Amino acid sequence: MRYLRALIIVLPLSVFALACEGDDPVDCRADGANCSLREAAVQAGVQVGAAFREVSATDDPKYLPALTADFNSVTHEHAMKWAATQPQYGVFNFDEPDRMIEIAEANGMAVRGHTLVWEQATVDATPEYVTAITDPEELRTLMANHIRTVVGHFRGRVDAWDVVNEPLDTLGSELYQNIFYQLMGPGYIAEAFELAHEADPDATLFLNEALVSNDGDKFDALLALTADLLEQGVPVHGVGLQGHFLTEAPNHDELLANLQKLAALGVVVELTEVDIIARGQGDDAARLERQRQEFFDMASACLAVEACKRITFWGFTDRHTWIDSFFGPDLAPLPLDENYERKPAYFGLRDGLLSGP
Numbered sequence: 398m399r400y401l402r403a404l405i406i407v408l409p410l411s412v413f414a415l416a417c418e419g420d421d422p423v424d425c426r427a428d429g430a431n432c433s434l435r436e437a438a439v440q441a442g443v444q445v446g447a448a449f450r451e452v453s454a455t456d457d458p459k460y461l462p463a464l465t466a467d468f469n470s471v472t473h474e475h476a477m478k479w480a481a482t483q484p485q486y487g488v489f490n491f492d493e494p495d496r497m498i499e500i501a502e503a504n505g506m507a508v509r510g511h512t513l514v515w516e517q518a519t520v521d522a523t524p525e526y527v528t529a530i531t532d533p534e535e536l537r538t539l540m541a542n543h544i545r546t547v548v549g550h551f552r553g554r555v556d557a558w559d560v561v562n563e564p565l566d567t568l569g570s571e572l573y574q575n576i577f578y579q580l581m582g583p584g585y586i587a588e589a590f591e592l593a594h595e596a597d598p599d600a601t602l603f604l605n606e607a608l609v610s611n612d613g614d615k616f617d618a619l620l621a622l623t624a625d626l627l628e629q630g631v632p633v634h635g636v637g638l639q640g641h642f643l644t645e646a647p648n649h650d651e652l653l654a655n656l657q658k659l660a661a662l663g664v665v666v667e668l669t670e671v672d673i674i675a676r677g678q679g680d681d682a683a684r685l686e687r688q689r690q691e692f693f694d695m696a697s698a699c700l701a702v703e704a705c706k707r708i709t710f711w712g713f714t715d716r717h718t719w720i721d722s723f724f725g726p727d728l729a730p731l732p733l734d735e736n737y738e739r740k741p742a743y744f745g746l747r748d749g750l751l752s753g754p
Contacts, residue, residue: 511562668705
């Protein structure tokens, strides 16, 4: 932990020294330019983010320098979810996200909060003391206290929150009947947004959903849900499309169309939780070249939509990825390889960031 604390102090000197060399910003489109992802994102007017793991930052000396060099936004992979921030009824713990935010602030990085309300069939992100509640008013009071306490603690330091994560069935288009839906009805979504907005009126508040990057019934349901909430006057400011591309590559045209449809409602859109596995047959060079094109397609779709303001990867180096634990090794889903070297995907992503106007 002493190492992590030391880096909070040391990193700004090196990172900001690089950023401040000369009076003019780097032109990443110029011949011979070798920009970082962060520099390309700044030139494009967007943010490029990554999920953060404290254990990796503590144990791996290459982790934080690489994170701060290439990304200008960060979100904690685990420690801002309900089970981490309120592990016991009424007992809160903000130690890990506080330390991450110190790093972010020292290195000029924005912070996304993930996530306030989430329970799904495949991953239960709420503790048993929540799912065991049978009284609607008890759950309503608990949810209100949780959101007010968590958002209030980080007020002014977190620029965006995933307020309700994955409100739809994982493989369907109906609202998922989690404990909040069962006891409070579908109105729990609007209540959660109202509470978060009261706790931090300046934060951008997001619905965040999985498996909606391509066209289909689930995306249509998300679009209708967003429109309905906005019509009610609910402070939904943005919609996040999760980008766990595990079984198929991102379809540029469908992703672009979905981003445009959401933007037409007047909300900000972001690509969140992005990882694109190196799929297909052939030698490593062929797989990585396909992945490069897929990273470009994903990023260029975002940059073609003015309302798309950030792309957040679920990690940034193949050395530290949740994919290995769930689906096995060697799927290489992130822009830096296990040795923190730039992969073809890195250059596809950078080109995609620079593809906008």
